[in-house]
Amino acid sequence: MAGRINDDDVKAVRDAVPIDAVVSDYLQLRNAGGGNLKGLCPFHDEKSPSFQVSPSKGLYHCFGCQAGGDTLDFIMKIDHLSFSEAVERLAGQAGITLRYEEGGYTAGTSGRGERIRLVEAHKAAAQFYVEQLGSAEAEIGRRFLAERGFDQAAAEHFSVGYSPAGWDHLTRFLRGKGFSDKELITSGLAQDSRSGKPIDRFRGRLMWPIRDISGEVVGFGARKLRDDDNGPKYLNTPETAIYKKSQVLYGIDLAKKEIAKTSRAVVVEGYTDVMACHMAGVTTAIATCGTAFGGDHIKILRRLLMDNATAEVIFTFDGDAAGQKAALRAFEDDQKFAAETSITIAPGGMDPCDLRLAQGDAAVAGLVEARTPLFEFALRHIVARHNLENPAGRAAALDEAAPVVANIKNIAIQHESAVQLAGMLGIRDEQFVVKRVAQLARWARERGGQGGGQQQGRGRPSPSAPYEAAPAPSAPAGGGPALNLRSPAHRTERELLKLALQRPALVSPAFDAYGVDEFTAPPYAAVREAIQSAGGASLGTDDYLARVRDAAPNDTVRALVTELAVEAIHAKTVDEVYAGVQLVQVRLRAVDRRVHEIQGTMSRLGTQAPPEQLAAVQEELWTLQQYGQRLRNRGAEGL
Secondary structure, three states: OOOOEOHHHHHHHHHHOOHHHHHOOOOOOEEEEOOEEEEOOOOOOOOOOOEEEEOOOOEEEEOOOOOEEEHHHHHHHHHOOOHHHHHHHHHHHHOOOOEEOOOEEOOOOOOOOHHHHHHHHHHHHHHHHHHHOOOOOOHHHHHHHHHOOOOHHHHHHOOOEEEOOOOOHHHHHHHHOOOOHHHHHHHOOEEEOOOOOEEEOOOOEEEEEEEOOOOOEEEEEEEEOOOOOOOOOEEEOOOOOOOOHHHOOEOHHHHHHHHHHHOEEEEEOOHHHHHHHHHOOOOOEEEOOOOOOOHHHHHHHHHHHOOOOOOEEEEEOOOOHHHHHHHHHHHHOHHHOOOEEEEEOOHHHOOHHHHHHHHOHHHHHHHHHOOEEHHHHHHHHHHOOOOOOOHHHHHHHHHHHHHHHHOOOOHHHHHHHHHHHHHHHOOOOHHHHHHHHHHHHHHHHHOOOOOOOOOOOOOOOOOOOOHHHOOOOEOOOOOOOOEOOOOHHHHHHHHHHHHHHHOHHHHOOHHHHOOHHHOOOHHHHHHHHHHHHOOOHHHOOOOHHHHHHHHOOOHHHHHHHHHHHHOOOOOOOOOHHHHHHHHHHHHHHHHHHHHHHHHHHHHHHHHHOOHHHHHHHHHHHHHHHHHHHHHHHHHHHHO
16 A cells, blocks of 8 residues: 555645636636635535635535535545545646655555546546557548548547557556556456456447546547447447446537536537537537436536526437437426527438538538527427317317426516417417416416426525525534524624634634633534634634644534635625624623623522622622623724
């Protein structure tokens, strides 16, 4: 084993890779104010962005599902990596050589996490295949690309390669790079043979590397080139620890920035279709990898599209029966998008690659623009199944089609579609159809359904909302005592802790003199204790927040520290005056509580108490009352 990674190297990795750059590989981030960024949480489904990133603090937190932490925590959670694997992944991106406590420097073979090794093997394989495309044997592959309108530059842009026809060319190459036979089998790049020795899984085929949203090669799609190849036309990497076909989209690494920028994604059916679209200027094109477009694919796109009102997903399908079936299957998932969904079918049943060959780049761009709303396509398909020549057929078609229209999210489009449906069915009384659709939509809303109208996000309010909008009571991550954000005491304690974590210079050194018992909410008292254990707010070191998180006694408190470090401070101007108000309010409430306790003690003692005991209690009471009055009169100066 390589041993434990050196602590200084872990810190160097955290500092070297900005958290917003890492998170942006997985979802679109927008300005949230106060130096923070926001987006749709990748760890749970939501309609409104409650996931926030603080680049200055190197932390993220979701106010919906309570996931949070630093850059390493994010990579560990989203890619299911161990701590060491996450450090090694980011170290590789930053060009940092890691030191291990047992064994000194390591070249990165032994002790590496399995996932990291599989990704490295795929990266090396992709480079190998690209190099092989230039070989004499690969002439058949180059000819295949040329016949479909792709030159060398296009092949290089998509890293298209070639797998030699021999039994173990890649296997021997990767062995020479230090990969074990077990790793090659586990990665899906090799398979067992009858002799018991691993052989290449892909042989004599054109190779497309499949990358995840962060740009890592996680699998391959291989196209048959020769008649004597008895395998399927397309052969994909089998399911592995890093490749799940239902969770990857071919071309997403190249298309994600343009998808986020334009709020549009174009879903095509194959690797060459993605290439054709990108070459024609439709750089938002992506494709599934040997499986139908489904729920996990939707999650990937929603994080990029941010579910804004103008977002759109356009599907291109062949005009044959299989293409129509795929379109209707896509429509079943329509309501999982806040984006509008559309369909476009090329003339003559051609796919985008064929269309580009036949009519050029402009025709591909025109195909995308000539889209039809997916619900309209579905309606026409429903209506076509019924005999509209008689009243019974029209009634049956209306019964089946009206719920589809009622489920359209946009009210204006819903109304127009109801009118359109009346025309399709030949029903002259348009208002009858409109009212029928409106009634179904209303019933769906009353049942808590999605029909009729723009959906509103559910769950906890945005942290940027005023306190009055917050639910009461709420609980911190992982359970624990309730927090009531309608309580003035809890609100002020929360603000003071946010200042202590985000702007410690504004509350120091006074904050460090505050006792844990001055925080009435137990979770806040635990955070105060963690700050104290980390050396206090006056410490002011670069790793201050990391020290506080490390000092937290458990994951619940650690999550609350992260939440408070990321949540916006509720003031237009965050300065010493605002900080002073929070300091005074927390201290003043603590003084008032103690005064109340002492007054209760005096009532219990009565006049029969020993004079010296009564005098001590009275003196403490007088001192506290004077201190409280000074705070009320002088504010922070009275501290």
